[in-house]
Amino acid sequence: MAFLEQIFNAIGDLTWGWSLIPFLVVLGIFFTLISGLVQFEFFGRMFRVLFPQPGDEVTGHISSREALLVSVGGRVGGGNIAGVAVAITLGGPGAVFWMWAIALVGMATSLFECSLAQLYKESNGDGTYRGGPARYIIHGLGPQFRWLAVLYAVCLIAAFGLGFNAFQGNTVAGAAQDSLGIDRLWTGIFLAVVTGFVVYGGINRIAKAADIVVPVMAIGYIAMALLIILINLPSLPGVLWSIVTNAFGLQEAVSGGMGAAIAQGLRRGLFSNEAGLGSAPNVAAVAWVRHPISQGIVQSLSVFIDTILICSCTAFIILLGDVYQPGVTDINGVALTQQSLVSHVGEWAQYYLTVAILLFAFSSIIYNYYLGENAMTVLTKHPIAVHILRGLVMVLVFIGAVAPGATSVFFFSDPMMGVLAIVNLLALTMLFPVGLRLLSDYRKQLKAGVEHPVFDVDAYSDLDIDRTAWADVKQA
Template sequence: MLDLLNDLLWGKLLIAVLLILGVWFTLASRFVQFRYFASMFRILGSSQAFKRDPNGHLSSFQALVLSVAGRVGGGNIAGVAVAIALGGPGAVFWMWVVGLMGMATSYFECTLAQTYKKAEPDGTYRGGPAYYIARGLGEKWKWLAVVYSALLLITFGFGFTALQSYAVATSVEDAFGVPAYYTGIALALVVGLIIFGGVKRIAKISEVLVPIMALGYIGITAVVLALNVSEIPAALSLIVKSAFGLEPAIGGGIGAAILMGVKRGLFSNEAGLGSAPNVAAVAYVPHPANQGIVQSFSVFIDTIILCSCTALIILLSGAYDPASAGTQGGVALTQMALADHVGEWGRMFVSVALLLFGFSTILYNYYLGENSLNFFSEENQSLFNAFRVAIICLCCGGAIMNLGTVFAFADVTMGLLALANLVALALLFKTGLRVMKDYDQQRANGVKVPVFDADKFADLNIDKNAWKAEAPQPDAEPQGEFAKAN
């Protein structure tokens, strides 16, 4: 039954929906992910991106690294290897397509999450697909918000936490000979110390850990590229040709390349799943589009940069054999490939990278689960503490579990999660476009830092308390709610 549902969701339905909506969002927004590509760096380079306001809201940068912590995980190391093994090198091309189109999808889902975010009594924000479904689509769609929250809890809060623990523990065991249950216990202890501090502590850990692990992985890839510089054009050509069936069948042919590319691409960058908006909503930003632009960049980091790093490490190595790749495990293939380039310490590097990626993803998964619980029962600390204990148990137990069925089940729930979110995005696209045009208009009028004026959107069910400014903006003349507060 799980195989049948997986085939229906991933083999037919989601591929069509993801690509159609990705192209629609890209064209209707006049290629927003490319128009504002330079702005991604400008926003992140401004003082506003790192600003911590008096109420202790997360900064735009903290929200970015927290979402990157979730997007960057086993999918970047093991997932890419699995895609190449089963779909051939052409799967990487379709991962790129999903990533580039997903940048537009991520822009709109994170912009909507910011628009419909809710102010909490403790000075933080809550938001995400469940919130923009309930507030944006109205009472008759409340059922979809409930379904989405339940799927988010099951998929990320429970399923993917166990899977990440298993991936980390088995990788450490292969590389260092440490029994999986020891790694599980250690992981549970460290994760427990962090998650009991809430999202602010998770963000503080992530803003240090994520740049280190991402730059370290990019650095080792740069070494590999330097050692194989003459082979890079051939590897890129193989990726493109295989994507369109212009090479002898590698993996499962063009159909498998598209299937594995789309499936692993979405699994890795999560654009359209609605997971990242849960984090994007907590940031303190002057305009929803700011966080949409920043979160679009996180998809680029994940898919176009980090997934490409793994792909090139594999395809440039002597360890990759198209005839037997399908029998090689994901992590094992990446480990063998890097060891072929730099020696046996490459296996340990992959294990350490997977440990850091998996650890950051578990923290992210915890917050998604907490946010889904909050939708059902606001700020229920007893419920949160029970969930934290469950996460600690999953970190420990997941390391030694046989997770074949869990993985298949998580694939199904992830597909349903994406479907629910994509339906909501299609229905709320006009609202997202309206918010984007407000940002565009302010930029066209010379406003350096566009500011969201909730009064201009009085017809929308927006929580105005979430858009009251506590401090004037240092980069521009105050506008809208910011001006009224100052």
């Protein structure tokens, strides 16, 4: 076991430590510049999905809004509560600025990876679709790269489908035990049963669950942060000033100064919003849309919600309080967020945060499960494989909840996510010209006065596209 840990630690160092973060940053900036700042050009259109008009959704299909909420539910998790606290503790207030910066850049990366997932999606024949990096590797790069798609799928199952779900169960059970005194056993049973109910309903039930859970958790958490901001409104300018000055080394809040702020901000921001990591495209592909770029634009909004809104909420809760003292505070992670909340509004806030963690973690569990299921279908079409995965997820959520030490077995999760991210970024780089072609078509239709651009599959006959997945677009 020690030997395996050394191997996976080496993989983690090579990906997250040396190559992945620079790769994500450089590519994000490249995509942003070459696309003509596409995420800002279509920023207003992103929000239309939240208020669908007649004709925007088609009966029998997963809507763009539902796919967005599943994606938001997955991106928003423990990293938004504990991860931001860690970033501030290790990198100072300036880390928040760099989280914002990488999110704005990552919106372009997410737009292209999710647009490609839509382009190369496959129809299941029942109004639902499957897609994601594994499929745009196979159909976009060619069957000779299938081995790369298999590597991606294996890493996705290991990291998201199995490992991260055990961690989510552990997070919820720990919070429930510490603040509510609920034994881990009961939390584990509850989580396993509810998870089973949702995942056995397939993507339609997952989407319906996310459509309820995600708005509640997001709006509730944002409302709490806004309350705290209003209570501490006179202190807000000072906090914003400290974020900017620490970000550029004008003030040094922690050892390492500007370098620590950049490193922690970029790392935690990328880990939280997942732009470019290759996870969100799996969900983006399930939606019915008129044009691939439409869902890419929607998924950019997911990055914005995760980091610019939810992560900022945690940051302001911490920085507007008096619990956090730069370079002095020993409290870290979720405890720092929890104690900061209590300092603002009273003891009841710890129970509020426990409920928030439950919702955040549950939405992540069903999202992680779907990623694993989607990857499994790349490896095998046998129906028993999906049932085995569903059973494993339920068991691992339970074990993660009742046996905190058991999560140490999943030390491979972060390194595997690093590998799948590298694979996705390589494929994304090679397929970027196709993404630009889609973007050019979308812009051309808008310029011609078409309010809702429509994808013409006949214009892309040179690509390996599942035509049945786009058969009903022109009729809508």
